[in-house]
Amino acid sequence: MTILALEIGPSRFAVGRISETEGTQQMRVIAPPTRDVWAACRDLLIEVAGNDRVTAVGIGASGPIDMAAGIIASAAIPEWRTGFAIAAAVREVFPHCVVMLALDGACHAMAESNLGSTRGELDTLTVHVSARVTGGLTVGGLTVVGRTGNAGHIGHVLVPGFDDICECGGHGCLEAVAGGTAMVRWSRARGWGGSSESALIDAAEAGDPTALAALERAGTALGRAIVSVAAVLDVGLVVVGGTVADAGSALWSPLGRAISDRARLGFLSGLRVVRSELGEDAILVGAGLIAVAVKVSSQ
Numbered sequence: 001m002t003i004l005a006l007e008i009g010p011s012r013f014a015v016g017r018i019s020e021t022e023g024t025q026q027m028r029v030i031a032p033p034t035r036d037v038w039a040a041c042r043d044l045l046i047e048v049a050g051n052d053r054v055t056a057v058g059i060g061a062s063g064p065i066d067m068a069a070g071i072i073a074s075a076a077i078p079e080w081r082t083g084f085a086i087a088a089a090v091r092e093v094f095p096h097c098v099v100m101l102a103l104d105g106a107c108h109a110m111a112e113s114n115l116g117s118t119r120g121e122l123d124t125l126t127v128h129v130s131a132r133v134t135g136g137l138t139v140g141g142l143t144v145v146g147r148t149g150n151a152g153h154i155g156h157v158l159v160p161g162f163d164d165i166c167e168c169g170g171h172g173c174l175e176a177v178a179g180g181t182a183m184v185r186w187s188r189a190r191g192w193g194g195s196s197e198s199a200l201i202d203a204a205e206a207g208d209p210t211a212l213a214a215l216e217r218a219g220t221a222l223g224r225a226i227v228s229v230a231a232v233l234d235v236g237l238v239v240v241g242g243t244v245a246d247a248g249s250a251l252w253s254p255l256g257r258a259i260s261d262r263a264r265l266g267f268l269s270g271l272r273v274v275r276s277e278l279g280e281d282a283i284l285v286g287a288g289l290i291a292v293a294v295k296v297s298s299q
Contacts, residue, residue, distance in 0.1 A: 002052040004045060005288035008061040008086070009104055010076035010131040010181070011243070013041060014281075015048045018058075018288035027284070037079045041086075042093055054094035058291030059086060060107030060283045062132060067149025070101045075167050076132060100294040102145065104128065105152045107286025108276075109136025109143050112239050114289055116278045123235045126276075127154055127226065128283065129218075130242040131197065133175040137233065154229060155179065159221045174225045178218035180244050187214045197243055204250040215250040222251075223258025223273075230263070230271050241276025 007014040016027035033040040070087020109126040118124040133155030155175035166176035180197030203211035
């Protein structure tokens with residue numbers, strides 16, 4: 001019997017086998033396909049499963065999602081923007097499996113709670129910053145998913161001082177300032193010649209003023225959004241992961257200044273913000289944990 005984890009994100013699709021004792025194994029990763037998305041996803045699942053009988057699949061996906069219906073409507077996947085029934089499609093491939101879909105940020109929060117920096121903590125916020133920005137909430141030791149499964153979607157918290165246009169159609173969302181795609185777009189509009197968030201981070205490390213300004217804006221926006229959410233939920237620990245979190249002091253210094261400047265309420269004085277130590281596979285690991293939990297509960 002085989003348990004699989006599937007990550008569907010704006011930067012990559014990934015599948016791994018899940019062992020309850022050894023974690024994620026035999027992982028395969030591809031770039032997000034530009035067309036025939038489900039066919040590519042299906043082939044990846046079948047490749048990793050081999051000839052084994054799959055009994056559970058956990059899916060961590062870029063939102064919005066409908067968790068109960070098993071539908072992805074991610075803006076990062078144009079073919080699926082109006083909604084794709086991913087859970088039903090997976091069950092057609094593996095008829096004997098149980099499937100659970102969760103927001104990628106919730107999966108990251110699950111991974112941090114079980115294996116990462118929030119172990120033993122009851123009330124925390126996890127922020128995942130890569131091409132886009134998502135997050136997960138742990139309240140009373142439990143990961144909160146919300147009414148539709150989109151709880152923790154911090155990328156669409158409105159940030160004071162910014163009015164950038166967001167892909168969701170709004171203005172001033174955190175993702176429109178701090179998401180990797182948005183930062184690259186902002187930098188290119190000001191003459192920077194690169195095309196990826198990793199190149200932007202490298203340029204900042206080399207002292208490029210436009211790249212440094214982009215990360216300064218991102219860190220400031222992240223800090224302000226974190227303080228807002230922390231004030232609402234009274235969390236004491238925030239973990240930031242994803243590729244943009246690797247930007248070093250260019251991101252973390254303005255983030256820290258924003259928190260010091262804005263976290264003025266007494267109960268926020270001990271607010272801690274730390275970098276995730278789980279690396280780029282945190283979402284896939286969390287999806288695997290969900291798959292294991294669903295499999296156990298179905299027995």
